[in-house]
Amino acid sequence: MDLFEYQGKQYFARFDIPVSPGDVAYTVDEAVAAAEAAGYPVVVKAQVQVGGRGKAGGIKLADTADEVRFHAGNILGMDIKGHLVKRVWVEHASDIEKEYYASYSLDRAAKKHLLMLSAQGGVEIEAVAESDPDAIVMLHIDPVDGISLEVARDAAVRAKIDAEAVDGVADMLVKLYRCFTEGDCDLAEINPLILRPDGGVHALDAKVSLDNNASFRHPEWEEFRATEELDEREQLARTHDLQYIGLDGTVGIIANGAGLAMSTLDVVNQVGGRAANFLDIGGGANADVMAAALGVINFDENVKSIFINIFGGITRGEEVAKGIVEALSRVELRAPIVIRLDGTNAEQGREILAAAGIPESKLISKPTMLEAARAAVAIANGSN
Amino acid sequence: MAIFVNADTKVIVQGLTGGQGKYHGLRNQAYGTQIVGGVTPGKGGTDVEGIPVFNTVAEAVAATGADASFIAVPPKAAGAAILEAAAAGIRFVVCITEGIPAQDEAKVYNTLVRDYPDTRLLGPNCPGIISPGKCNIGITAGEIAELPTASGPNVGIVSRSGTLTYQALYELKQRGIGVSTCVGIGGDPVPGTNFIDCLREFQADPETHAIIMIGEIGGSAEEEAAEFIKANVTKPMSAYIAGVTAPEGKKMGHAGAITSGGKGTAKGKMEALAAAGVKVGQNPTEAGDLMAEIVAALKG
The missing domain is CATH 3.30.470.20 (ATP-grasp fold, B domain)
Known part of the structure; x- marks a missing residue:
C-alpha cells in the first residue's frame, strides 16, 4: 500500500523523523487554517501518488491567506496525469541550503x-x-x-x-x-x-x-x-476479500492461483484479446467465492465474456462445477462464461456442468487453456 | 535419486493439529511420505490419527529421528516455527504459509544463513516439494505427478507459482513424461531456496535428464538463474514466465510478483533465459510441448 506524502510524513513523525510543521486540507478554508497554524510562508502541495506534481502546477508557494486561498482553490480538483487531487498538504516553507x-x-x-x-x-x-x-x-x-x-x-x-x-x-x-x-x-x-x-x-x-x-x-x-485509491470494482472485490486488480480490457478473468491468473492474462493477450481484470480466487473455490467473484466481474460494464480458468490441484473439479452452477442461479450475468476445467476430477466437473443444462449462450466448456482463451476472445471481440 | 527429499525422508508437521496441517499432513502420509510426528505447543502427548504430537520440535526430533519439517502455521507464528526447526537440527524445512511480513522473512533468512547454514528452507508461500513415488511434502496433489522411470528420461521441475507447478506436472503426465522431483520455491520476495539452488541439484542428480523452470514477474531471480545456466547447466531446459501483460507497479497476487521502473518484467526474463540456451514457451502448454521435444530427442 502506497501512502500519500502527508501520510508518509505523519508516519515519519511516529519515528521522530523531523518534518515541516503542516496539516492536510480537503477544502480551501481548511488550507488557510493549516497555513495560519504552520506560519507563513507556506507551500501548498497536491496529494497524488504520481511524480511530476510540481511541473503540473500542483506545488505552490504562498505568503498570505489570500494566496493560499487562490492556490488551494486551483489545486484542489486538479487532474494530474489522471489522478484527481482530493486534498492538499500545507506546510511551513523551509529555507533550503x-x-x-x-x-x-x-x-x-x-x-x-x-x-x-x-x-x-x-x-x-x-x-x-x-x-x-x-x-x-x-x-x-x-x-x-x-x-x-x-x-x-x-x-x-x-x-x-x-x-x-x-x-x-x-x-x-x-x-x-x-x-x-x-x-x-x-x-x-x-x-x-x-x-x-x-x-x-x-x-x-x-x-x-x-x-x-x-x-x-x-x-x-x-x-x-480508507484513502486508498481504488476503482469501484476494486472496492467491491475488497469487501469480498478477493485478490482483484482492475484492467481496461473486455475479457473478465477468474482463475485459481496467482501464477495461473497471470498466465491467463497472458494467453488472452496472446490470442488477440485484452483482460478486464486479474482475479485469483485461491485454492478453495467454493460456491460462495465463485458467486462473489462472478458478482465483481459482472459489475464491470466493459466485460463482454468471462474466462474461468481452473486447474484442480487441491481444488477439486466437481466442487468448482457445483460452485459455478450455484453461482449462476444467484447472479444474472451480463456476459457468457467460457470455462476451462482441468486437473483433479475435471471430468466429473465437466459432467456436472453438462447435466445442469445451462445453454451454450451462457456457458461454453473448452478442454485447454488456449482453446478457452480463443473462444472467450472471439466472443469479446465479436460483440464490440 | 531425487533432489532434497526421497523415500527415507522423515517428516514432522508443525501445526499438525490445525486445519491445514492436518488435511495436508494426512494427505502426504496417504501418498506414502513418512510423516513421523506433529508439533503443537501444549498438545504434546496427543495424536492425530495415530501420528504422535509433541510440544516442541526438539522433542519430536529426539523421539522420531525426523530430518524434515512441514510448517503449516499462521503468518504470525511462521518465522519462529522455522527458526525452532532449524535450532532442533532439521535439515529441510518446507513452509507453505502465505502472508508472512517481508521484514520477518528477511530476518529469518539471514538468521538461517548465519546460525544454521545446514538447514535449507523451502518457501515460504510455496506449494512444497514432491519426488514422485517417494515423498510428498506440502499441498501438491500427488496423483497429478508422473512417476519417474528407471531408464528415463525424467524431468525436474522448479517453479515460483503453485498452480503453474501443478499445470507443469499435468502437462508432463499427459505426455507420459516422468518427473524426478518437482520443487515449488514460492512467490514471496525472500524465498529460502531459489532457482539456482534447485538447478544445481538437478544438474548433479543422475535421475534428472531435463529441467522445466517456471518463473514470474518481479525481482531478478530468473535473470540470475540464466547466468547460472549459461555457466553450469548442461541438461536441456524449457521455461515459461508468467506476467507478460501484468501492469507495472501492481502486486499480482504474490507478494513478490511486481515490476517497477521497467525492472523485473517477463520480457527481460524470457530474453535472458533464451540467451542462456533455454527453450522458452509463450504459455505453460507450449513449455510442455518444448519439453516433449527435448525428451523425444533425448530418447532418440
Missing part, C-alpha cells in the same frame, strides 16, 4: 536491506544513477544486525554529505531504518532530505510503501486504507 537523498528498500537479489544515500537530492534518483552513479552510496544492511550510528555516519561521509550535516543525516538514517523495519515498509524514501541554513536537517518529502502482509500488527494502518 542543500538537498540530499536517502532511502531503504529490500534488495531481493542480495536478500538484505539496501540503503541508498546521495548528496544529490531533489531530483529523481534514477536520473542520478544514470548520469553519476558514483554519487550514490549503496550499502547492504544485514536485517539481523540493523544499522548503527557509526555505520550511518560513515555512509554519510562517503556520500559526501556536507560536514555540518553529517551528524544530523546519520541520526536521520538510524530513525528512518527503524521506520522501515518496525514500521514494516517495502520502501521508505526521503527526497529531498534537506539541510537548512541553521544547520538542521529534515524530511521535505516522504515516499512510503507499506507491506500489506504486516497489516495484522498495525491497526493504525486502517486510516491509510
